[in-house]
Amino acid sequence: MRKLDLSVHVAGIPLRNPVMTASGTFGYGEEFAAYVDLEKIGAIVTKGLSLKAKAGNPMPRIVETPGGMLNAIGLQNVGIETFIREKVPFLRKIATPVIVNFFGNTVEEYAALAERLDAIPEVAGIEVNISCPNVKHGGIVFGTDPKSAYSVVKAVRETTIKPLIVKLSPNVTDIVEMACACAEADADALSLINTITGMAIDLKTRRPALANVTGGLSGPAIKPVALRMVWQVSRAVKLPIIGIGGITTATDVLEFLLAGATAVQVGTANFMSPAASQQIVEDLEKYLRDNGIKDVKELIGALRV
């Protein structure tokens, strides 16, 4: 029997399988090395970076909700220079593509980050988190305004030849419009979705459960929303899509592939089990074998409607 083919290409990055880890849920890779074989997963997406280190939000920062969790970490990260100095040496030793997620508060900051990452050979691709406020334009979130999204992606595109993935925010009325703006600005791929803004209240104290009041909802609770958005975007744009949102099993991955995703990212499930991503790859392989599917790519967009 011919060997199973789990490999896919996303934005020109060859992946041994379509399962990556989602930004912010897998640290800088190193934190999980004791629990998961990093060379069994498709790619590692690292915690969102900014130009300078960021301290993050006051606590409490996380709270469990039915089928999910809310987080308001506040994008705490070590900053790009420390990342390059202290985190890249570990990642260099791992034979798995590293995709670096980053964010800024102005178009110039995004461009500066992209330019710096362009010079780092260990970086296989970049993922631009546009779910951040544009401080020069009244704090409107880049990812909720097609014009802002276009300008930030365009600026990044002009500074780098690295594979460019744009991570979309689901907190919009029309996800397709956002996807089209990014495609027009020459993104190589789209990843979706980021967390959905939500809130939880502690009745006993009559306070919000998070110090930041609102936070981002992730986990199984958001999967139907994510699937719907992946489906809509895949029909509207030609770019490869990375499906994210509530994936905890190989079944979830298969559903995202059918909806049109070329690859996926596993986020909150890493907290349920640090080996979740590897387990999902193994189960995915088993599904293909059990169902006589030789190439995982056969499933991409194969939804019957």
Next chain:
Amino acid sequence: MQFKSMVVSNQEVSPGYYRIRLTAPRAILEAKPGQFAMVRVRDGVDPLLRRPFGIFDVGSFTPEYPDAPRQYYFDILYKVVGKGTSILSALHFKDYVDVLGPLGTGFTPGGTGEENILVGGGFGLAPLYFLAKELVKTTPLKVFIGGRRKEDVLCVTEFEQLGIDTYVATDDGTLGSRGLVTEVLEQHLCREGGKRVVLACGPEPMLKAVARLCENYGIRCQVSLEAAMACGVGACLGCVTKGHGHSENTPSYRCVCKEGPVFDSTELLWEEL
């Protein structure tokens, strides 16, 4: 390490408090007092996250069947407060849970000639008992236990069986002296001198009072903190606490699961707790 673990026993030791024994690989014997484990109380997505618990004891036994290999285990002492701990309390012999651990830093007790003073309340006694068991062999030791009522005072018999001087205070006077454990501790601190270290685990107001007392007496103090956690391995940054020198303009957050849960009390910003 991450491992599937079988419930050996699970008993209510005081109203609302349980002690569960879980099988583990041999490496569990290397766990340091103060370290914790993240327990997935059942499969599926509800509850979604693991629950953190301090390690209460480790050991081994030989099961009663022919040619049984030595079985290693660890114990958790827990209070039923919500969904996760209720599910845990309903588990029986031969049920399974998934465990991640040991995680975090342990206590750093005093050196030779230094007296170790353990102060705790509620399930905070769990890591302190584990610590006492190790320390009692080599160093002088005392333990101070506080609680609201008699039912919240755990492990007194265990500490006494180790031959450790144990002082108890309850808010309502139903066990030991009436009042706060820090009052009893302070009497002891001013009565006796010598080199000593305070190691504490319990509710936050207690830790805060202990930290302040130690600062006044110039005594090194370590505390074990709690925080809501998701990953337990320093990746999500959900479990932070404010570090010493933290302010709105110079924020400094410390990661409880990775840099802690045990901190020197001087590393933390106490005013804010």
